[in-house]
Amino acid sequence: xxxxxxxxxxxxxxxxxxxxxxxxxxxxxxxxxxxxxxxxxxxxxxxxxxxxxxxxxxxxxxxxxxxxxxxxxxxxxxxxxxxxxxxxxxxxxxxxxxxxxxxxxxxxxxxxxxxxx
Amino acid sequence: xxxxxxxxxxxxxxxxxxxxxxxxxxxxxxxxxxxxxxxxxxxxxxxxxxxxxxxxxxxxxxxxxxxxxxxxxxxxxxxxxxxxxxxxxxxxxxxxxxxxxxxxxxxxxxxxxx
Numbered sequence: 001x002x003x004x005x006x007x008x009x010x011x012x013x014x015x016x017x018x019x020x021x022x023x024x025x026x027x028x029x030x031x032x033x034x035x036x037x038x039x040x041x042x043x044x045x046x047x048x049x050x051x052x053x054x055x056x057x058x059x060x061x062x063x064x065x066x067x068x069x070x071x072x073x074x075x076x077x078x079x080x081x082x083x084x085x086x087x088x089x090x091x092x093x094x095x096x097x098x099x100x101x102x103x104x105x106x107x108x109x110x111x112x113x114x115x116x117x
Numbered sequence: 118x119x120x121x122x123x124x125x126x127x128x129x130x131x132x133x134x135x136x137x138x139x140x141x142x143x144x145x146x147x148x149x150x151x152x153x154x155x156x157x158x159x160x161x162x163x164x165x166x167x168x169x170x171x172x173x174x175x176x177x178x179x180x181x182x183x184x185x186x187x188x189x190x191x192x193x194x195x196x197x198x199x200x201x202x203x204x205x206x207x208x209x210x211x212x213x214x215x216x217x218x219x220x221x222x223x224x225x226x227x228x229x230x231x
Binding site: 004035041044045048059090105106108110 | 158161218220222223
């Protein structure tokens with residue numbers, strides 16, 4: 001099983017460039033999310049989706065867009081990259097959100113290390 | 118604001134010792150907590166979880182203790198091995214307009230010496 005797959009693993013951008021970080025899961029999970037991880041800051045939620053066609057903002061959504069057209073894919077778009085967006089990005093999924101009673105156990109991808117110069 | 122924090126940023130132990138990693142949380146409404154392990158260059162990996170109606174839960178070599186009175190969570194690792202060296206995160210579940218999101222602590226690095 002592939003689980004959660006993120007591409008690319010590494011990316012270098014110039015300020016102002018746009019790009020899309022890809023995330024796909026093959027576990028038929030309803031819930032998908034994006035986190036960024038910075039030194040000393042832990043993991044911070046950017047955006048999340050509770051199902052196809054439904055997205056919502058997390059703790060640090062500014063500068064990022066998401067969409068969820070299929071259950072499997074949840075791309076993260078940087079519209080105009082800034083040095084402050086240099087970070088490691090993790091996509092995660094789980095069977096379902098609460099309060100439906102589904103498990104909250106998140107499965108993480110291996111991350112995308114992004115540098116914005 | 119509400120936050121999940123850790124008491125110690127780095128914990129160094131000898132192989133075979135028991136390790137205890139602590140976590141404080143501030144949201145008394147949180148009712149679900151998870152511990153994750155993150156090895157270098159990898160994504161976080163689920164270790165164990167606990168719901169607020171429990172005080173203790175045991176897994177293989179790991180035990181999570183929850184003290185709701187003082188809003189404290191701990192992860193105990195028995196007979197720590199070099200392969201346990203990683204960063205450990207606690208996370209709490211927060212309800213947001215009917216959907217849950219996880220808020221992570223900043224992490225504790227566990228270093229195990231042979």
